Amino acid sequence: MKWLKGGAIALVAVLVAVFIALATWEPFFAPTSTAPEYREYSAEIVRDEFGVPMIYGETDADVAYGVAIAHAEDDFFTLQDVAAMSKGRYGAIAGEDGATFDFVYHLLDARGTAERKYPELPADTRALFEAYAAGLNQYAEEHPDEVKLGNLFPVNGTDIAAGFVLRQPFFYGLGNVVGPLVAGEELRREFGPDIPGFPHDGSGNEPDAPATADEVAEAGDVAMRNLVLPWGEDADHLGSNAWAVSPERSGGPTTLISNSHQPLRGGVAWYELGVQSGEGWHFTGANFPGSPFPFLGHNEDLGWTNTVNRPDMADIYQLEVNEAGTQYRLDDKWMDLETKTVTLPVKMGPITLPVRRTIYRSVHGPVIKNDKGYFAIRYGGMDSVAQLDAYYRINKAKTLEEWQAQIARMAIPSTNFLYADKAGNIAYVYNAAIPDRPDLDIVQANWRGILDGTRSDLIWEGTVDYAEIPKLINPASGWLYNSNNEPFTAAGAGSDLDPSDFSPVLGIERKQTNRSRRAYALLSAAEGPLDRAALERIKYDTAYERAGYVADLFDAAEKLDVTGNAELAEARDLLLTWDFTADNKGAADAIALLMIRDFMSAEYNNKNPDEMPDAAEYLLEKRTHLMTHFGRIDPPMSDLLRLRQGDVDLPLDGGSDTLRASTTWEVQDDGRLSLVHGDSFIQWVEWPADGGRVRSESVQPFGAATTRPDSPHYTDQMQLFVDHALKPVRFWEEDVRKHATSTRRVTNTR
Template sequence: MIWVKRGAFALVVVLLLAVAALATWEPFFATAANPPPLRTYTAEIIRDDFGVPHIYGATDADTAYGVAIAHSEDDFFTLQDVVAMARGRYGAIAGEEGAKIDFAYHLIDARGTAEREYPKLPADTRALFEAYAAGLNQYAQGHPGEVKLANLFPVNGLDVAAGFALRQPFFFGLDSVIGPLVAGDDLRREHGPDIPGFPREPLPVAAPGDTAAAPQQARTLVLPLGEDADHLGSNAFAVAPQKGGGITTLISNSHQPLRGGVAWYELVVESGQGWHFAGANFPGSPFPFLGHNEHLGWTNTVNTPDMIDVYQLELDDTGNRYKLDGQWRELESQWVTLPVKVGPVILPIRREVLRSAHGPVIKNAKGAFAIRYGGIGELQQLDAYYRINKATSFAEWEAQLSRLAIPSTNFIYADKAGTIAYVYNAAIPKRPEGVTANWRGILPGNRSDLIWRGSVDYETLPRIVNPASGWLYNSNNTPFTAAGAGSDLAPEAFSPLMGIELKQTNRSWRAYTLLSQASVLDRATLERIKYDTAYERRGYIDRMFSGLEALKAQGALAEARNLALSWDFTADNDGRADAIALLLIRDFMGADYNNKPFPDVAEKLQAAADHLTTHFGRLDPPMSDLLRLRQGDIDLPLDGGSDTLRASTTWGVADDGRLSIKHGDSFIMWIEWAPGQKVSSRSIQPFGAATTRPASPHYTDQMRLFIDHKLKPVHFWREDVLAKASNRRTVTTMP
């Protein structure tokens, strides 16, 4: 029996070695990048009384270095996730969900795009990214106990740029195409004016010769890189001085996740080279994406033009070649290793990544499908965002926007001269006119004339400057309601090939109504509009309510129905039916936003009633008991709904049945240019400046103000922040 014991011992040793190998292979397999070129950076970081960093440097690069240091001090936890995504290693941190992002990283060739395009950027833009990488590396070196993955640092500017290449297409919904294709499900796409003969319908991903649509499945690939795909949100308002009592106003009210890789981080930057800007960025960016400088400001909302085309490829019997213009071509093939953390080990999962002349290729049971999207293979947005940060006039600002380097998002603009503008910015594919093809369907992949190059001309996009109404807005709605009667654009003036959306949101209907009714849009009036919690009985709300009215119910379900029908169409925490309405609305909104089947009213009503009776013992608890803003030990009541101007869009359901908000009103910035005065602004975050540092006094210090609809001062000017400084220090690169 000795040999049996020895064999068992040997097996245990082998298993232990295997576990050790799986636990340690990934850092050695994924070696660190080359560090940025060695140079000295120095920045001053002054934090105001809310911990918001004001970062000063002699050069723009010095300031970008300071941005990385300040952000790392507040949220190095999230910054590392973003760096891991930018290097295809997020699965080693986040397991299967992270591996999905790593697969997308390889599929769209984010690293290859950065390697090709980053060296082409102007030297001063690249200097910004190298300095930012140097700041990340310095913080990681000084805080080794916080580093999640071995060999994640050092990083360089190209690594940071790869993160931009990964994220940019997901802001216009690339995940809503990749996910169904991976699963073999229908594509549900809704865009602008109908092209004759091509109605807006679910698009079946069909096998050759199969005319039946595949059943809609629940499987999807969800990539948390943009706004919540099911519940897009953001509001933006600009008011000219003639309508605002002499004051030019810009209100930025972006709706992003409250935590994570696309949560806003507030900062003010200033350099001796003329870069002076207050606003917010995402983790992994050396510059703000929205806000203001001394002269002008802008904010963004997500738009949804038809930016993506899908082609079904004709493969030969080997499955390795596809036909194009009568010739067989080899599919480009690359095998990648995805690290997937499972408990204490990291599994190496091999996946094949395919590409054709069209773009990335996904195979499923029904064939091979190629994807092509606006801005594919481009990275000039890194330069364009930097330049608009430093623009001093509308002409300078628009010159950068007209490059269409920033692939999508609406821009709402205002400046000290009183100019306001709305640009439906999008690098929409330049599809050939006169070519017979259903651009909203699955295109034949064997025709090269359907492989477009470049984008439409900037001049063809919807754009409004200084409307007669004196106001502009967007709430993720069609650009054809933006400025009021007499100032709006006509849909028929724009090519249907652009796929410009015609949809409205409740926020849009409410904003349009309230802005149109106001004789003057002063601060008090705009505050009432911004924090409005009402729904209009239109669109999906009307359809849901009509379904409740028609519902035949008995017993407890009838009681729930009658309560829901007593709802006053507000989410203001004042009404017995607000809680049940809040639970009902979100799925109906999500179906409408995403062109999905309308939910069953009885089923959703029953689910809402069950939730309330299970966790609250009643159907009509105050909505403020249900909807909460939670961080650490702070637990506060919240108002607003999934599609109200005061937005509480999505939430997680806690063990106690409360809804802990995770997406909705996030960073709010209110900017004003008064006659003869310097620019001033106020802002708020839902939590604080240090969202992942529980020991920081700025972990939760803005929550009460956020709940109470209040804003704090932005200390844009140096003398103002010095008067409110809670901490002031100089940082410099380590020897």
């Protein structure tokens, strides 16, 4: 028995040692960064009555250093997540979902791209990023109790650049290519009309393609499936609205309305701030965690906002690989297939598992291996960090010409830009670093299908010229808008671009959203000036057009056979009384809200007609939900849809894909829908017609300190947001200081 007891003790000791190793290994084996070279920084952080910071500094770098500290004071929690993503370590914080980002981080070679390209940026741009990194490092050093992952800091400019490389391609839908290839799902890509050989049903089934989408992705690696799905359907709900109106059409000021739809929390949630330096940088707007500058907003002279666009910016190549899987053929040569084994940390409770994955790469780009072979991906913006410099430059542009010169670099991979300035100019640019594909015969190269990876003539270099992409400057209508729709409905009849003027090889999307249908109709019908009151009615419109997926839903409901099914008949009859508005007034608003999102999701994700939701099944499901939690199927919609943060719980209006957007929600234990994505940062900017100084207002759903429950600015904008109200933006220094509630000087020390 002694030997048995001794063996048990030894086994326990081994298990304890294994547990300790799994609980502690990751920080010690994780790649570390060298802190930026020391330099002195000094910034002043002045916060207004809503806690929004204006950061002052002698140099732009001083300001960037202050931006990092101010943001960390409000949301260091999320900044750490972004820092972990930029090092391929997010799985050590967020488990499987975090490992998703880490896998793609390695697949896209985010670190390698940053290391190669970041040193090539202009010195003043690099100085901005090094200063920002220094600010994050200082905050982490001064608040060690808030750091949630060992050896995460220090960070440097290369780390910040790697985060940009990782995130940007997914705004234009790269996840819709990567995900299906890895997970074994149907490849969903939108197809435009009038392209020989391409259907416009969004089915993804292309005639005469070398391989079908099903053949490409069939029987993918089940273990990797979970590493890709988080970039699935929810990513397609990222949207936005934007409007620009000339002084002639407004009857007063040049107006720019920014209405971005982003997640209300997390790594791509907006953070409001202002900056001003002695080097001429003076801007107010919002950024994402991990950026030293705003991505949208305005300076004294001009401003812009963005909406997501979805051009076809990714091409897929099937490789011919030798039996050993070590080489692929390109023309008449065999090339070595690059391989690298990476370790993904996956936190599971108190331990972190090391998960090994092999990453492949060819001259085309990243390579994904599945049961049907090896498939390379080449995409717009690949192997570039030039957007870091372009965003910085447009922050400091003073004229339309200066601003457009930076956009024309095609450095920012994708996003629609809506622009306005004090001179009365308005502009819309369908910005996209669209691949400069060879204009080959459609039979030779089906750019929307699976390309022959053995042909070097199909490997494009660079982007199309700026002159080739859609843009409108000062249209006769006097207004411009975008709501994630095609660029050919932007300015009204007589001012819109003609799609036939643009090559189909560009892969420009040809879609409308309900928001675009409503905005276009309301703007086009306006007979008087598009003044403040008229634009507010449009911005907060809660109506649906009976078109697209809304028509599909109601057509299906009207055709339902409800004979013998009283519950289905009751739900169907209620739905058919709906007045097509999500304004909290109708008895059918709640059940319509629940139904709409599923049909919208199916259309946005290019699902086949036979994959659309079953109207009867969904009606019964939604009826059950309402009866379970409300005891009735016609509760006020405002009882169902809520804006929640901490102890504050407020009613909301609007719906999925209305101009007043309450797009995505989380179903909570009490059956209420807590908004997680939709209207987020809203900014209303006006340049007076008399040449006076720019003025603006804004609002966020919660407040400036989104992850600080003890802060008075954790929830202080919620009522404004619910009431369709805005707060003043403190842009001019005398106004900032007059309304300051705190002023703090920050400096760095060794």
